[in-house]
Amino acid sequence: MPEDDREIRERVRGLISETGRERTQLLEVLHKVQKEFRHVPRAAAEAIEQEMLVPVAETYGVVTFYDLLSEKPVGRKVLRICEDVTCSLHGSEQLAAQAEQLLGPEGAQSRNGEVSWTRCACLGLCDKAPAALCDEEPLAPLTSAAIRKIGEDHA
Amino acid sequence: MHSPVLLRRQDAPARDLEAYIASGGLAGLKKAREIGPEETVRMVTDSGLVGRGGAGFPTGRKWESVRTAKDPERYFVLNADESEPGTFKDRQMIDVDPFLVLEGVLIACFATHATRAYIYVRGEYRREADLLQRCAAELGAAGYLDGLGPEGHALAIEVRHGGGAYICGEETALFRSIEGYRGEPMSKPPFPTVAGLFRKPTAINNVETIANVPDIMSRGAAWLRSLGTERSPGVKLYSVSGHVGRPGVYELPFGVPLRELLDLAGAQQDLQAILLGGAAGTFVFPQDFDMPLSYEGAQQRHATLGSGALIAFDHETNLWRVAERLGSFFAHESCGQCVPCRVGTRRQHEMLEALAEGDGRGSERDLLVRLSQVMTDASICGLGQTASTAVRSLIDAETKGLLAV
Numbered sequence: 207m208p209e210d211d212r213e214i215r216e217r218v219r220g221l222i223s224e225t226g227r228e229r230t231q232l233l234e235v236l237h238k239v240q241k242e243f244r245h246v247p248r249a250a251a252e253a254i255e256q257e258m259l260v261p262v263a264e265t266y267g268v269v270t271f272y273d274l275l276s277e278k279p280v281g282r283k284v285l286r287i288c289e290d291v292t293c294s295l296h297g298s299e300q301l302a303a304q305a306e307q308l309l310g311p312e313g314a315q316s317r318n319g320e321v322s323w324t325r326c327a328c329l330g331l332c333d334k335a336p337a338a339l340c341d342e343e344p345l346a347p348l349t350s351a352a353i354r355k356i357g358e359d360h361a
Numbered sequence: 362m363h364s365p366v367l368l369r370r371q372d373a374p375a376r377d378l379e380a381y382i383a384s385g386g387l388a389g390l391k392k393a394r395e396i397g398p399e400e401t402v403r404m405v406t407d408s409g410l411v412g413r414g415g416a417g418f419p420t421g422r423k424w425e426s427v428r429t430a431k432d433p434e435r436y437f438v439l440n441a442d443e444s445e446p447g448t449f450k451d452r453q454m455i456d457v458d459p460f461l462v463l464e465g466v467l468i469a470c471f472a473t474h475a476t477r478a479y480i481y482v483r484g485e486y487r488r489e490a491d492l493l494q495r496c497a498a499e500l501g502a503a504g505y506l507d508g509l510g511p512e513g514h515a516l517a518i519e520v521r522h523g524g525g526a527y528i529c530g531e532e533t534a535l536f537r538s539i540e541g542y543r544g545e546p547m548s549k550p551p552f553p554t555v556a557g558l559f560r561k562p563t564a565i566n567n568v569e570t571i572a573n574v575p576d577i578m579s580r581g582a583a584w585l586r587s588l589g590t591e592r593s594p595g596v597k598l599y600s601v602s603g604h605v606g607r608p609g610v611y612e613l614p615f616g617v618p619l620r621e622l623l624d625l626a627g628a629q630q631d632l633q634a635i636l637l638g639g640a641a642g643t644f645v646f647p648q649d650f651d652m653p654l655s656y657e658g659a660q661q662r663h664a665t666l667g668s669g670a671l672i673a674f675d676h677e678t679n680l681w682r683v684a685e686r687l688g689s690f691f692a693h694e695s696c697g698q699c700v701p702c703r704v705g706t707r708r709q710h711e712m713l714e715a716l717a718e719g720d721g722r723g724s725e726r727d728l729l730v731r732l733s734q735v736m737t738d739a740s741i742c743g744l745g746q747t748a749s750t751a752v753r754s755l756i757d758a759e760t761k762g763l764l765a766v
């Protein structure tokens with residue numbers, strides 16, 4: 207259910223007051239917004255402009271710079287599959303192909319917005335390659351069974 | 362057999378303050394407080410400690426410029442952004458001994474009269490960031506931050522979360538990120554010790570560098586020099602992955618031959634090559650596996666230890682395919698601010714794709730070498746300057762007939 211813009215602005219004001227209104231807190235605020243709304247909605251950027259005096263355009267400049275933030279809603283669960291050197295030696299490409307088959311196209315939402323997946327750079331889990339991050343939890347080594355399970359639970 | 366120093370608590374991690382103190386923790390901080398900031402910096406300088414984040418800059422010299430800076434507002438930043446492909450030693454360091462890292466931070470702040478400490482942890486390391494946050498709070502509650510801040514106040518430690526951008530490991534980009542901007546590097550000079558975070562004098566160190574500091578204080582500068590080599594004192598952490606039996610983090614004194622590290626990690630006898638130093642590192646072939654792992658040893662073989670990442674490849678591996686992965690990484694992670702890097706990393710990736718597919722037109726190698734020269738000479742920061750280092754080393758090796766596939 208899409209939230210009402212007024213509600214979003216209200217909620218973001220709350221997040222800002224518990225984090226801090228100084229420009230230096232922008233990334234921390236955006237992390238919280240992303241976590242709560244699965245993206246940085248326009249209304250959130252507007253609340254940030256009012257409260258933190260950061261223009262909407264600049265907020266989106268920051269959002270598009272960082273891989274963990276997004277302009278468009280991602281799934282309620284996000285699977286990041288490492289495609290970097292070590293993981294590619296250990297079959298990450300096949301796992302990504304499987305994710306595509308079971309969870310839908312990369313980066314997009316699944317049919318009902320429950321789960322989405324993307325490829326990513328080294329996660330610092332190379333000793334347990336092939337590695338992935340499911341929301342904030344390391345999933346390493348990633349197996350096809352784990353992807354299937356995520357698909358069954360959430361797609 | 363080297364008994365670990367930095368990783369000495371790996372079998373029994375001290376994740377609460379009581380356990381840390383019971384196992385000898387905080388002796389370094391005590392010593393620093395006894396001898397004062399100036400002597401503390403002198404000890405770090407005398408120990409010969411250099412940065413483990415890749416650039417190898419003397420830590421004591423960095424601290425001395427901040428300590429003696431005129432501006433009373435100055436910062437200490439812990440760089441825990443660890444995103445160099447193949448590198449996971451800082452994660453391990455934080456996980457097995459978070460208080461050792463934090464003790465190092467406290468000593469650094471004391472020695473440089475820091476106004477505030479920032480700990481910048483890559484966004485993907487949530488658990489490690491939470492752990493550091495909780496441990497810092499424990500130190501605060503027990504009164505260990507008291508008197509370390511400005512004018513005798515308690516020191517404030519802020520944990521910040523990266524946004525998933527490799528470039529934010531570069532120090533000036535990291536500052537921009539903390540300030541609330543896109544993580545775009547700035548031209549140096551001015552250097553961070555003069556104008557760093559918020560344009561104020563700033564000392565920034567890597568996690569592993571900082572983890573050395575408590576022992577330098579409690580055991581003395583000569584102790585660090587008793588380990589390693591003359592020009593590379595101390596120990597180094599290596600992240601080993603790829604075609605080895607026991608991937609993981611290994612600690613060794615500097616100067617040990619590369620072959621020994623490979624044996625420890627259970628590498629098979631006939632590897633094709635390794636990639637040493639991460640994406641910005643170089644390929645090293647068996648003829649150089651007797652290379653001593655030290656800054657000077659690597660330099661002699663035109664290699665670099667970089668972050669201490671080691672990825673091993675067997676004879677089945679197509680190294681051009683590995684290079685294509687590196688090319689893809691740099692093209693994605695370039696911040697896009699300067700042309701040689703923004704365009705260069707993309708062109709480089711396209712050519713590497715063709716070479717990996719085996720449908721190169723033959724002119725790619727020459728073009729890659731010329732492009733490499735341009736990127737190295739004309740890029741603003743280390744990313745663009747080193748984005749072609751590994752590729753260059755691969756072209757050299759191919760010329761010498763060292764590639765298996």
Ligand SMILES: Cc1cc2nc3c(=O)[nH]c(=O)nc-3n(C[C@H](O)[C@H](O)[C@H](O)COP(=O)(O)O)c2cc1C
Nearest residue numbers: 412413414440442443444530531532566567570743
């Ligand atoms: C593209 C790029 C990425 C870097 N990433 C990191 C990193 O993830 N962690 C780190 O400690 N240093 C990184 N550095 C080096 C830092 O800029 C800086 O030299 C270092 O944090 C200083 O600490 P040290 O003297 O203790 O090594 C990077 C440098 C460049 C050019």
Ligand code: SF4
Nearest residue numbers: 696698699702742745
């Ligand atoms: S070299 Fe690359 S990463 Fe560095 S500032 Fe230029 S474009 Fe950005």
Ligand code: FES
Nearest residue numbers: 288293328329332
């Ligand atoms: S290469 Fe995949 S986690 Fe490092």
